[in-house]
Amino acid sequence: MEDIIGSLVDKIKKRQAYISVIGLGYVGLPLIKVFLNKGFRVLGFDVDQKKVESLNSGISYIRHVTAEDLKTFLERNKFHATTNAAELTEADVILICVPTPLDSHWNPDLSFVLNTTQVIANNMRRGQLIVLESTTYPGTTEEEMLPILESKGFKVGKDFLLAYSPERENPGDKEFTTSKIPKVVGGVTSRCLKTAKTLYDQIVVQTIPVSSPRAAEATKLLENIFRSVNIALVNELKIIFDRMDIDIWEVIEAASSKPFGFMRFSPGPGYGGHCIPVDPFYLSWKAKEVDYPTRFIELAGQINTQLPYYVIEKTIEGLSQQNKSLGNARVLILGVAYKKDVDDQRESPALKIINLLQKRNAKVDYNDPFVPRLMGYREYPEMKLKSVPLSVTQLKKYDAVIIATDHSDYDFEWIADNSRLIIDTRNAVKKKRKNVVKA
Numbered sequence: 001m002e003d004i005i006g007s008l009v010d011k012i013k014k015r016q017a018y019i020s021v022i023g024l025g026y027v028g029l030p031l032i033k034v035f036l037n038k039g040f041r042v043l044g045f046d047v048d049q050k051k052v053e054s055l056n057s058g059i060s061y062i063r064h065v066t067a068e069d070l071k072t073f074l075e076r077n078k079f080h081a082t083t084n085a086a087e088l089t090e091a092d093v094i095l096i097c098v099p100t101p102l103d104s105h106w107n108p109d110l111s112f113v114l115n116t117t118q119v120i121a122n123n124m125r126r127g128q129l130i131v132l133e134s135t136t137y138p139g140t141t142e143e144e145m146l147p148i149l150e151s152k153g154f155k156v157g158k159d160f161l162l163a164y165s166p167e168r169e170n171p172g173d174k175e176f177t178t179s180k181i182p183k184v185v186g187g188v189t190s191r192c193l194k195t196a197k198t199l200y201d202q203i204v205v206q207t208i209p210v211s212s213p214r215a216a217e218a219t220k221l222l223e224n225i226f227r228s229v230n231i232a233l234v235n236e237l238k239i240i241f242d243r244m245d246i247d248i249w250e251v252i253e254a255a256s257s258k259p260f261g262f263m264r265f266s267p268g269p270g271y272g273g274h275c276i277p278v279d280p281f282y283l284s285w286k287a288k289e290v291d292y293p294t295r296f297i298e299l300a301g302q303i304n305t306q307l308p309y310y311v312i313e314k315t316i317e318g319l320s321q322q323n324k325s326l327g328n329a330r331v332l333i334l335g336v337a338y339k340k341d342v343d344d345q346r347e348s349p350a351l352k353i354i355n356l357l358q359k360r361n362a363k364v365d366y367n368d369p370f371v372p373r374l375m376g377y378r379e380y381p382e383m384k385l386k387s388v389p390l391s392v393t394q395l396k397k398y399d400a401v402i403i404a405t406d407h408s409d410y411d412f413e414w415i416a417d418n419s420r421l422i423i424d425t426r427n428a429v430k431k432k433r434k435n436v437v438k439a
């Protein structure tokens with residue numbers, strides 16, 4: 001095996017290793033782009049036939065991987081996508097970027113990772129490096145994946161290599177693109193670690209080795225729990241300060257002048273995306289094994305998921321000052337993506353706000369330059385709306401406009417000039433105005 005590992009490391013350094021990425025979504029596709037840009041040949045594998053066909057015909061469905069990017073590599077035979085798992089046998093490296101959601105009882109749903117691991121085991125050959133990148137609880141790589149991969153008689157560290165390296169993709173971030181974000185890596189054996197580190201050294205600014213896959217899995221959870229807890233903290237302070245007639249945004253701005261010991265987090269209408277609302281609960285579940293309740297995680301989750309109700313409360317207050325009730329109001333939501341300048345609606349608080357407004361009989365429309373059609377995502381499959389155009393005539397139709405996501409394309413002062421009432425959850429309107437309620 002020494003030779004097989006030696007030759008894999010050599011192939012990686014010469015950028016001749018054949019890379020495969022499983023799961024061609026928000027994480028997998030940008031990762032493929034980086035490997036292609038660094039000169040590797042890449043295979044994309046997904047169970048979604050439509051995505052595979054789309055990529056093979058040069059059409060991207062993710063903003064920051066363009067058709068131009070794809071076309072060049074398809075023409076040079078450097079990339080193709082497939083649903084045929086047998087092709088994975090040819091790959092030297094297999095990177096796994098499949099979803100890790102929660103099930104309906106808020107327990108980790110590892111089925112995507114486990115199914116993928118089984119598919120790899122069925123098509124494995126000696127000398128392959130397998131790395132899980134999906135966010136998950138400590139122990140997944142060694143306790144869940146390793147037994148499946150070794151079930152066919154191959155031995156880790158001898159016949160194949162296994163590591164965990166969390167993806168830190170930040171969609172929409174123009175400064176920290178995939179290759180500019182350092183990557184943490186933990187290997188099952190020292191050979192696994194060395195080989196995985198060599199791989200990531202080719203594509204990112206810095207690779208940080210840790211002692212085990214468990215440490216790497218825990219690192220990713222710490223990062224996301226840190227965000228979830230701090231977002232909850234500023235959101236709770238927002239509500240308290242509002243009752244004291246103190247503007248949280250002014251306070252955050254002032255506190256941010258402290259050059260040490262403070263990190264800025266922004267309040268909002270709740271939290272969204274596939275990561276922050278979901279990943280912390282992977283640890284809550286696992287922590288039960290060691291008989292410890294994850295109180296910070298639970299509390300942060302409770303506060304953040306209640307935020308849409310606060311926005312509704314503020315909308316009712318604002319409307320009542322204009323002698324209007326929510327039940328016969330027309331409301332426009334600005335921005336339904338979970339954050340600025342992306343098209344991702346997963347777990348977006350805007351969807352919950354729309355749902356709560358509709359339940360209270362308000363008539364709701366939305367505008368989002370990134371989301372022409374709202375599909376309601378997982379929780380609200382019946383929510384099918386089309387983005388309405390933004391014009392003075394249109395704005396004047398609404399009793400309230402809720403700014404849920406502050407996309408850069410919006411001119412908020414113009415929007416405020418032409419709206420009766422604004423409920424601003426992002427501090428997007430800077431000028432002090434009578435028709436703006438901060439929420």
Ligand SMILES: NC(=O)c1ccc[n+]([C@@H]2O[C@H](COP(=O)([O-])OP(=O)(O)OC[C@H]3O[C@@H](n4cnc5c(N)ncnc54)[C@H](O)[C@@H]3O)[C@@H](O)[C@H]2O)c1
Binds near residue numbers: 133170
């Ligand atoms: N989106 C982010 O910003 C982000 C950031 C860091 C980490 N992550 C983590 O990365 C992982 C992937 O997230 P994502 O946002 O890219 O998800 P995604 O839903 O955009 O993409 C996942 C892809 O995997 C495919 N897939 C599902 N089951 C499969 C299987 N058995 N075999 C092959 N393909 C399969 C799906 O069809 C889909 O194309 C998750 O664990 C997530 O927590 C996401």
